[in-house]
Amino acid sequence: MSTAIRKFQEKIFAFYRRQGRDLPWRRTTDPYRILVSEIMLQQTQVERVIPFYERWLERWDSVDALAGASLQEVLEQWMGLGYNNRAMRLLETAKRITADYAGDVLAACREYRNLPGVGEYTSRAVRIFAANENLAAVDTNIRRILMAEFSLQNPSTADLRQLAERCLPIGRSRDWHNALMDYGALHLTAAKSGISPVSRQGKFAGSVRQLRAEILRELLQKGQLPCQYFEGDERFPAALRGLLREGLCRREDNMLFIPK
DNA sequence: ATCCAGATGA
DNA sequence: TCATCAGGAT
Numbered sequence: 001m002s003t004a005i006r007k008f009q010e011k012i013f014a015f016y017r018r019q020g021r022d023l024p025w026r027r028t029t030d031p032y033r034i035l036v037s038e039i040m041l042q043q044t045q046v047e048r049v050i051p052f053y054e055r056w057l058e059r060w061d062s063v064d065a066l067a068g069a070s071l072q073e074v075l076e077q078w079m080g081l082g083y084n085n086r087a088m089r090l091l092e093t094a095k096r097i098t099a100d101y102a103g104d105v106l107a108a109c110r111e112y113r114n115l116p117g118v119g120e121y122t123s124r125a126v127r128i129f130a131a132n133e134n135l136a137a138v139d140t141n142i143r144r145i146l147m148a149e150f151s152l153q154n155p156s157t158a159d160l161r162q163l164a165e166r167c168l169p170i171g172r173s174r175d176w177h178n179a180l181m182d183y184g185a186l187h188l189t190a191a192k193s194g195i196s197p198v199s200r201q202g203k204f205a206g207s208v209r210q211l212r213a214e215i216l217r218e219l220l221q222k223g224q225l226p227c228q229y230f231e232g233d234e235r236f237p238a239a240l241r242g243l244l245r246e247g248l249c250r251r252e253d254n255m256l257f258i259p260k
Numbered sequence: 261a262t263c264c265a266g267a268t269g270a
Numbered sequence: 271t272c273a274t275c276a277g278g279a280t
Contacts, residue, residue, distance in 0.1 A: 044266095122266070190264085
């Protein structure tokens with residue numbers, strides 16, 4: 001273990017002792033609850049997730065309970081959090097964990113490719129925060145911190161993962177990752193660091209996207225939005241966006257009419 | 261417009 | 271690799 005890495009660890013832990021956040025999902029090691037938090041936190045700020053997280057667990061307090069929910073219920077509960085496909089995938093993942101892993105979230109996460117919506121980062125995060133496993137996870141915060149700390153310009157995913165593993169204090173994985181998150185979110189923010197995140201902005205981000213969101217939210221609130229893609233077309237979202245943009249989609253009686 | 265504890269399909 | 275994802279706040 002190099003001196004540079006040791007000093008890096010001490011800096012991060014020192015910050016954490018002073019300014020570490022007390023967040024709802026840090027008060028539990030229940031893998032199900034950690035999973036719910038991680039899915040909700042994908043591309044979504046902590047402050048916005050908190051009320052949704054609390055409400056969600058009030059309704060479904062176990063993976064088995066969630067697995068028994070309907071898609072309609074799940075989408076209603078998710079409404080307002082954004083990127084709703086996460087909710088659909090979380091429901092499907094809960095069903096698979098219940099059916100194929102006897103409800104063992106941790107075991108399922110070790111084979112995360114069977115779980116829709118759970119990728120490299122999320123699977124590791126669950127294992128780290130729920131079981132303190134000695135793994136390194138790299139999210140947008142940690143990526144930014146590593147780039148700044150080690151003066152990296154354009155690191156590959158593999159480089160970052162390898163570096164993150166070398167920095168991991170064995171036996172303190174959970175605290176270490178919590179500390180990194182806080183350092184990245186509160187101290188070395190994206191704006192302050194000048195390091196841009198990986199995720200790109202689609203070409204069509206903006207007003208069209210918001211219009212789509214408004215219409216969909218209204219329909220779902222009134223219970224008039226089918227909880228499946230229109231006409232069974234899995235490309236509905238992209239299709240709707242394009243149609244709205246071209247003015248080819250019309251609304252009548254709170255329903256969308258999409259020409260085929 | 262950018263960013264946000266990303267994942268997915270092409 | 272890249273845009274897209276039934277977003278939303280700043």
